[in-house]
Amino acid sequence: MSSTPLSSLLGLAASAAKDLEDLYAVRDLTFPSLASVNPTDPAELLLLSPEAQAASKQIISACGMIMSMVTPPSLILLNETMHYNILASLWTMVESNTVEIIRELGGSGNAGVHVDKIAAMNGMDSSKLARILRLLATHHIFTETSPNTFANNRTSIHLDSSSPVQGLLDKTAPKFEGTGVEAAMIGHGGDEGIRIASHMSQTLRSPETACAFEPNKTSFNTAFGGDLSLWEWYNLPENSERRVRFGNAMKSLGRSEDAPGKGFEWSRLPNGATIVDVGGNVGSACVPLLEHIPHLNLVIQDLPPLIEEGRKFWAEKNPKALKSGQVKLQVHDFFEAQPVVGADVYHLRAILHDWADPLAIKILRNIRHAATSTSKLVIRDQLIAYACDAPPSAIPGAQIDPAPTPLLPNWGLASSTNYIFDIHMLTCCNGKERTLDDWISLFDQSGWKLVRVYRGPLFAELVGELKGSKKRKLETPEGSPRPRKLGTQINRSDGVIAERVSNV
Ligand SMILES: C[S@@+](CC[C@H](N)C(=O)[O-])C[C@H]1O[C@@H](n2cnc3c(N)ncnc32)[C@H](O)[C@@H]1O
Numbered sequence: 001m002s003s004t005p006l007s008s009l010l011g012l013a014a015s016a017a018k019d020l021e022d023l024y025a026v027r028d029l030t031f032p033s034l035a036s037v038n039p040t041d042p043a044e045l046l047l048l049s050p051e052a053q054a055a056s057k058q059i060i061s062a063c064g065m066i067m068s069m070v071t072p073p074s075l076i077l078l079n080e081t082m083h084y085n086i087l088a089s090l091w092t093m094v095e096s097n098t099v100e101i102i103r104e105l106g107g108s109g110n111a112g113v114h115v116d117k118i119a120a121m122n123g124m125d126s127s128k129l130a131r132i133l134r135l136l137a138t139h140h141i142f143t144e145t146s147p148n149t150f151a152n153n154r155t156s157i158h159l160d161s162s163s164p165v166q167g168l169l170d171k172t173a174p175k176f177e178g179t180g181v182e183a184a185m186i187g188h189g190g191d192e193g194i195r196i197a198s199h200m201s202q203t204l205r206s207p208e209t210a211c212a213f214e215p216n217k218t219s220f221n222t223a224f225g226g227d228l229s230l231w232e233w234y235n236l237p238e239n240s241e242r243r244v245r246f247g248n249a250m251k252s253l254g255r256s257e258d259a260p261g262k263g264f265e266w267s268r269l270p271n272g273a274t275i276v277d278v279g280g281n282v283g284s285a286c287v288p289l290l291e292h293i294p295h296l297n298l299v300i301q302d303l304p305p306l307i308e309e310g311r312k313f314w315a316e317k318n319p320k321a322l323k324s325g326q327v328k329l330q331v332h333d334f335f336e337a338q339p340v341v342g343a344d345v346y347h348l349r350a351i352l353h354d355w356a357d358p359l360a361i362k363i364l365r366n367i368r369h370a371a372t373s374t375s376k377l378v379i380r381d382q383l384i385a386y387a388c389d390a391p392p393s394a395i396p397g398a399q400i401d402p403a404p405t406p407l408l409p410n411w412g413l414a415s416s417t418n419y420i421f422d423i424h425m426l427t428c429c430n431g432k433e434r435t436l437d438d439w440i441s442l443f444d445q446s447g448w449k450l451v452r453v454y455r456g457p458l459f460a461e462l463v464g465e466l467k468g469s470k471k472r473k474l475e476t477p478e479g480s481p482r483p484r485k486l487g488t489q490i491n492r493s494d495g496v497i498a499e500r501v502s503n504v
Helices: 005-026 042-046 050-070 073-082 082-096 098-104 117-122 125-139 165-169 177-197 200-205 219-224 228-232 237-255 286-292 303-319 317-325 357-370 412-429 436-445
Strands: 143-146 150-151 275-279 297-302 327-331 345-349 376-382 448-455 459-465 487-490 497-499
Touching: 005 042, 005 050, 005 228, 042 050, 050 412, 082 098, 082 177, 082 317, 098 117, 098 165, 098 237, 117 125, 117 150, 125 150, 165 345, 177 219, 177 237, 177 412, 200 412, 219 228, 228 237, 228 275, 237 448, 275 286, 286 297, 297 303, 297 436, 303 317, 303 327, 317 327, 357 436, 436 459
Parallel strands: 275 297, 275 345, 297 327, 345 376
Antiparallel strands: 143 150, 376 459, 448 459, 487 497
16 A cells, blocks of 8 residues: 555654664663753753754654644644744743742652642732643643642753742842743743734835835834834843843853854864854853863954943853953944954854845955955854755755655754744844855855855854955955954944954
C-alpha cells in the first residue's frame, strides 16, 4: 500500500525520534521529561547539540504539519484568533512572580502547590489564577499535578529569576537575571509587542504609513503616539525600566544560540585582535565570546544610556577586563563615521534587522569606510528562507538543509521564530529579517561581499569582506568626518574620547 502524506509525516517524526533516543542512549542519558526543572541538566544541554537539533527540527516540522492536516480549519483559525491570550497569560505569570512563588513553595515535578497558597502570596484571585495556569499547562508550560494544584516544569522554570520572592516583592532582588532573562523578553512582548502588533493592520493600510520605511512611521508609532523611533523612545528617562528590560531580553537571545566557535572562527583571530560590537547594547553578546576566547579585545558601542548601563554590567560581569581596557565601552551613533579604524571584526548582532534597506546600507557603509582589507564583518541576524523551493546558492554555508518531502522546504514550524521576528521588526521599526538574496544585495550596495554563511539555531552568521581591491585607501563617508589613523584619539562633539584600541 502506498504511503499517504500523513503516514509519511508520521514516519519522518518517528525516525527522527529514534535518532534522538539513540543519541541519548550513546551518552547514557535519559531524554528530559516535561517535569524536569534543571535547565543545566546534561540531558537538557544535549538537546541543544547540533545532532539533537537536527532531529528536533524534523520532529517539530512534521508534527506541525500533521496538526495542520488533522485539525478542523475553523478550529485552527479560532485558536490563532485567541493566541494573544497565551502571551498575556505568560506576562501575568511573570509580573505576579508566580514561577518564583511555586519554586519557593516546593512546586516541581509531581509535587504541586495548591493555587490558594500561590494566590495568597501574589495577591491574585485564586480562581482566576488557576484558569491562567491551566491554559498554560495545556500548552505544556507548568503542570497541573492534581485539581487546582500546579508545579513548575521545564519551560516555566525558564522564567525563574532565582531571586527570593520577598526580594522581588520589595524590589531589592533582580527579576531579570539568570534564567529569568527569558521573562524580560515576555515583558517586552506582553507590554510593548502586543500593543504594537494590534496596530499593524491600521498602519499598513493607512495612506500616511502604508508605504513608509522610516523608523518613526511604524505600528509602534500608531500604538504609542509621537514621532520618535522605538530606540529614541526607549532612551527617554521615563522609559528607563523598559529600556533595561529590553537589554535583558537581548541577553535571552544568547541562550538560544550556538556557542561561539561553531560558526565564525573567532579562536583563529590573532592574540589581541579587536572586535567592535556595533550597537552592542550593554554587550551581552560578547560575554560568551570572551569566556570562550579570552585573547580578544572588545569595543562595545551604543547610544549613551546603554553605554552607561554597559559599564555597570561589565563592572559586575568581568571587572578585570573593564579595568585593563580589554573591554571598552564607547558611545557611538552608527549613523556617524565609525571611530575604530581597521578592527579585525565588526560585529553586529540583531542590528540590521531593525532598519529598512537605505538605513541598513548607511550603517554598513560607515563601517566599510573604517575597515581595512583584513577586517571582517560578522552579522548575526535571522536568515529567511522562502516557504517554497528556491535556486541553490554557491556561497559556502548558505544552502538550507534540504527538508524531506512532504515537509515545507523552509522546515515549516521548526523555523517559525524567524518569520515571527520578521513581523516584529516590521511593526516595531520598519525593519526586516532578510532572505539570502536580500543579504547579498545589502552587502553589495554597501561595499561588502558576502563570503560565508554559518547557520545557527536562531541567528545565522553572515561573514563579509571588503568588496574590490585588497589594498584600499580610506574614503570619507558622505557628510561624516574622516576617521582618524590608527593610534589616534578622536575628540567627539559629545565629549567622549573615542580611541583606537591598542594591539591592532
Ligand atoms: C536589537 S538591539 C541589539 C543589541 C545587541 N547587539 C544584542 O544583540 O544584544 C539594537 C541595539 O541598537 C542600538 N541602537 C539603536 N540606534 C542606534 C544608533 N543610532 N547608534 C548606535 N546604537 C543604536 C539600541 O540601543 C540597541 O541596543
